[in-house]
Amino acid sequence: MLTISTGNNAVAAAVRQAIPAVVAAYPITPQTEIVEQIANYVTNGSLKSKYIPVESEHSAMAACIGASITGIRTFTATSSHGLLYMHEMVNWAAGARLPIVMANVNRALGPGWNVWAEHTDSLQARDTGWLQVYVATVQEAYDATIMAFRIAEDRRVYLPVMINLDGFSLSHITQQLEESEIGDFIPPLMLDHAIDTKAPAGYGCMTPSTDYFRIRYDIERSMRDSVAVIRETEDAFATKFGRKYSWTENYRCEDAEVLVLSMGTLGKEAEVAVDILRDEGVKAGAMRVRWIRPFPELDLGDRELVVIDRNYSFGFGGILASSIRAKTGRQCYNVIAGIGGQEVTYNDIAGFIRNRRIGEETWFGVDA
Amino acid sequence: MFEIRLHSRGGQGGVTAAKLMALAAFRDGKYATAAPFYGAERRGAPIVSFIRIDDKPIKIYSQIHNPDLVVVLDPSIIDLVNVFDGLKPDGKVLINATEVPAKAAGYKVSLVDLTGIALKINLIVAGSPILNTPVIGALAKMGLFSRESASAAIKEMFSDERNYQAALMAFEELV
Amino acid sequence: MTDIRVQIVMSGTSATEYICKCTSACAGCSSSLILRHVLKAAGPDTVLVVPACCTSVLQGVWPNTAFNIPVYNVAFAAAAAVASGMAAAFESMGKNTNVIAYAGDGGTVDIGIQALSGALERETNFLYICYDNEAYGNTGMQRSGSTPIGARTTTTPGGKVHKKKDLDRIIAAHNLPYMATACSAYPQDLAKKVQKALSIKGPKFMHILAPCPPGWRYDASKTIEVGKMAVKTGLWAMYEREYDLLTISGPTKAAMIKPAPLEDYFKMQGRFSGLKEEQVKTVRGEMERNLRMLKAEAEGC
Numbered sequence: 001m002l003t004i005s006t007g008n009n010a011v012a013a014a015v016r017q018a019i020p021a022v023v024a025a026y027p028i029t030p031q032t033e034i035v036e037q038i039a040n041y042v043t044n045g046s047l048k049s050k051y052i053p054v055e056s057e058h059s060a061m062a063a064c065i066g067a068s069i070t071g072i073r074t075f076t077a078t079s080s081h082g083l084l085y086m087h088e089m090v091n092w093a094a095g096a097r098l099p100i101v102m103a104n105v106n107r108a109l110g111p112g113w114n115v116w117a118e119h120t121d122s123l124q125a126r127d128t129g130w131l132q133v134y135v136a137t138v139q140e141a142y143d144a145t146i147m148a149f150r151i152a153e154d155r156r157v158y159l160p161v162m163i164n165l166d167g168f169s170l171s172h173i174t175q176q177l178e179e180s181e182i183g184d185f186i187p188p189l190m191l192d193h194a195i196d197t198k199a200p201a202g203y204g205c206m207t208p209s210t211d212y213f214r215i216r217y218d219i220e221r222s223m224r225d226s227v228a229v230i231r232e233t234e235d236a237f238a239t240k241f242g243r244k245y246s247w248t249e250n251y252r253c254e255d256a257e258v259l260v261l262s263m264g265t266l267g268k269e270a271e272v273a274v275d276i277l278r279d280e281g282v283k284a285g286a287m288r289v290r291w292i293r294p295f296p297e298l299d300l301g302d303r304e305l306v307v308i309d310r311n312y313s314f315g316f317g318g319i320l321a322s323s324i325r326a327k328t329g330r331q332c333y334n335v336i337a338g339i340g341g342q343e344v345t346y347n348d349i350a351g352f353i354r355n356r357r358i359g360e361e362t363w364f365g366v367d368a
Numbered sequence: 369m370f371e372i373r374l375h376s377r378g379g380q381g382g383v384t385a386a387k388l389m390a391l392a393a394f395r396d397g398k399y400a401t402a403a404p405f406y407g408a409e410r411r412g413a414p415i416v417s418f419i420r421i422d423d424k425p426i427k428i429y430s431q432i433h434n435p436d437l438v439v440v441l442d443p444s445i446i447d448l449v450n451v452f453d454g455l456k457p458d459g460k461v462l463i464n465a466t467e468v469p470a471k472a473a474g475y476k477v478s479l480v481d482l483t484g485i486a487l488k489i490n491l492i493v494a495g496s497p498i499l500n501t502p503v504i505g506a507l508a509k510m511g512l513f514s515r516e517s518a519s520a521a522i523k524e525m526f527s528d529e530r531n532y533q534a535a536l537m538a539f540e541e542l543v
Numbered sequence: 544m545t546d547i548r549v550q551i552v553m554s555g556t557s558a559t560e561y562i563c564k565c566t567s568a569c570a571g572c573s574s575s576l577i578l579r580h581v582l583k584a585a586g587p588d589t590v591l592v593v594p595a596c597c598t599s600v601l602q603g604v605w606p607n608t609a610f611n612i613p614v615y616n617v618a619f620a621a622a623a624a625v626a627s628g629m630a631a632a633f634e635s636m637g638k639n640t641n642v643i644a645y646a647g648d649g650g651t652v653d654i655g656i657q658a659l660s661g662a663l664e665r666e667t668n669f670l671y672i673c674y675d676n677e678a679y680g681n682t683g684m685q686r687s688g689s690t691p692i693g694a695r696t697t698t699t700p701g702g703k704v705h706k707k708k709d710l711d712r713i714i715a716a717h718n719l720p721y722m723a724t725a726c727s728a729y730p731q732d733l734a735k736k737v738q739k740a741l742s743i744k745g746p747k748f749m750h751i752l753a754p755c756p757p758g759w760r761y762d763a764s765k766t767i768e769v770g771k772m773a774v775k776t777g778l779w780a781m782y783e784r785e786y787d788l789l790t791i792s793g794p795t796k797a798a799m800i801k802p803a804p805l806e807d808y809f810k811m812q813g814r815f816s817g818l819k820e821e822q823v824k825t826v827r828g829e830m831e832r833n834l835r836m837l838k839a840e841a842e843g844c
Binding site: 004030115166168169170172173174175176265266268269271272343344345346 | 386387390391394399400401402403404405406426427428429430431433
Binding site for chain 1: 588590599600604606610611612616617620621624625626628629630632633635636640657658661662664665
């Protein structure tokens with residue numbers, strides 16, 4: 001069915017297709033619309049889920065953990081301070097190998113209060129063992145949410161998945177959305193280590209160093225195995241629904257001599273900047289990085305790189321740029337932009353590319 | 369691409385009006401996006417929404433700085449915000465008012481009394497006249513989208529018949 | 544993926560024993576005694592949710608466990624919320640499995656109270672048990688909100704200056720279908736209360752006094768005597784409240800009529816060695832107020 005939707009409502013609509021048995025919900029701007037819409041579905045009977053209106057985000061993730069370990073499908077959504085508040089349980093969910101799916105609406109961190117888009121919230125959770133995907137359109141928010149359940153619940157993965165969408169600029173924008181009947185696209189969840197009172201077992205008790213170490217290594221092994229699962233899932237999705245996704249979305253990259261890399265909605269805006277530069281005779285291309293965990297192999301060639309980071313690791317650098325440098329050994333021009341919802345237009349991005357200074361970092365608009 | 373900037377106050381239905389515009393354009397077979405820009409989410413605070421309509425997918429998420437059309441749901445905002453900022457030289461302005469505000473002199477202004485229409489048919493929710501559905505009628509008259517798509521959009525989002533009536537009245541009233 | 548669960552190591556114990564003879568609890572540990580009776584009362588179709596506390600340690604070390612029941616260990620603040628999710632999940636599957644959160648006083652009156660309050664307010668179908676040894680025992684006896692005034696802990700070397708938090712009245716304010724207090728020294732009373740709690744749908748709460756030999760500084764052999772003395776003095780009042788109906792348990796009724804001297808309870812424990820006269824007065828005042836309120840409620844005044 002072709003309709004229009006906000007990014008938030010697209011996530012909720014995808015959750016309705018996935019039918020989690022338990023949804024834990026706590027409101028936070030700009031995520032609230034997701035849990036409101038799911039509450040509507042549960043109230044009007046179009047989604048048969050137990051809806052737990054928890055008293056905090058810490059409890060939202062805790063409730064998902066308690067529900068998930070019984071072997072059922074779970075979902076929650078959060079943003080910014082909510083994600084930080086549940087950080088302990090975010091780690092726990094991955095360590096407990098639970099296929100929880102969570103939408104995080106990317107928002108800046110206080111103080112001061114700022115409800116607009118920034119990726120520092122979810123990137124602070126990049127070392128937790130969660131898979132993380134960043135989306136840029138309403139359709140992609142819907143599709144990625146559906147795929148997240150299948151990826152998380154795959155026996156080769158058994159790790160939670162976080163779908164990240166930019167606060168307001170994607171969560172609240174209205175675009176067209178094709179809703180799909182997913183049928184058997186997400187197989188029934190079979191959690192091998194689910195609680196069974198007929199075969200009692202302990203979970204998460206005191207664990208000596210060597211065993212603990214091995215269990216942590218297992219998380220990394222599954223993270224590596226998830227690469228194939230993500231590829232298979234995105235391919236199966238393309239075959240079934242005709243919408244194709246991959247590790248990155250590449251726009252006019254084939255013959256490009258300079259690439260602009262970014263995440264989220266800025267990546268779409270960058271495509272418009274590329275068109276402008278191409279008209280000027282500059283061979284530019286835009287590469288939007290979708291998956292951050294597992295971090296993809298990037299096909300960068302020997303092209304010059306401009307990396308836009310809507311986030312920052314204080315004392316170190318933009319996190320996408322740092323990751324690219326660490327993974328590929330390539331230098332780049334790192335532009336810190338869009339922090340706290342800063343307005344960044346395609347003209348601005350064209351300017352970043354035109355005025356690139358490889359090896360340097362700049363804070364757009366504030367770095368004199 | 370046709371770019372519209374819509375000015376309203378929190379609680380007047382500007383965000384819904386933007387969604388309706390996108391839906392109507394979408395029902396015309398166009399691509400459309402509607403992006404409200406939220407400041408403080410208080411009733412009465414000035415709010416701006418950005419609507420883009422195009423024949424191809426829209427990749428722009430940033431604000432509209434050079435609109436083709438400015439829509440003002442509350443004329444009192446004109447005293448607070450420069451609603452004409454960046455308006456294209458041939459750009460148009462639609463204002464919910466019965467006479468042209470002084471600051472609007474020199475612009476291509478169309479007037480429609482959306483508040484009057486809402487009050488006339490008692491389209492009032494929680495004490496406020498509803499402006500978001502009548503404005504769709506006026507915009508259909510301006511050729512932003514077809515009359516059929518405008519009515520389809522309204523009927524898709526609202527079950528109360530008065531919303532359609534109000535849009536029809538605005539359509540007929542706008543010269 | 545490695546199976547991260549742990550297997551039962553001990554066998555040969557009675558089918559109705561769910562705690563095998565290989566816990567790493569301290570000698571005279573009354574919290575493991577409480578749990579033994581809780582699980583016997585609850586039966587095998589039970590899942591235990593345990594936040595950080597002595598119980599997370601005494602169940603044993605991976606890949607072995609001393610508990611013959613599914614135990615889900617969780618982060619300190621999370622027990623009630625994890626139990627919420629679990630209860631909802633079992634409900635969605637049509638299962639009647641008991642969900643019991645078993646938490647210490649620190650995990651209940653301090654860091655876990657927000658999640659607990661939320662779970663009670665949402666009418667979660669579970670039993671939350673706070674076993675109260677009046678300090679953070681697992682980390683070596685630091686003060687908690689449940690530590691009584693005057694008690695020495697490692698963070699109150701001069702004796703605690705603040706009163707014990709009145710957890711039960713906080714819980715009672717949630718108007719839940721069943722709540723009860725109990726003591727490790729009265730296992731039959733305790734077991735009956737657990738059974739009654741589990742027969743009721745909705746949120747249930749039990750607050751069980753758990754004397755702790757190393758923390759309270761008394762000989763391990765005296766763990767039952769100390770528990771009994773807490774009740775006999777009237778300091779630890781045992782009762783159950785089914786909706787609005789309060790029933791005071793037998794030993795507390797007796798203590799209301801003829802209480803044992805409070806000083807006898809303090810004298811048994813090294814933690815009270817520095818107790819000041821005015822602190823005894825404070826404790827006595829609090830105790831008398833508590834008993835007066837309970838009596839008035841039980842008599843319907």
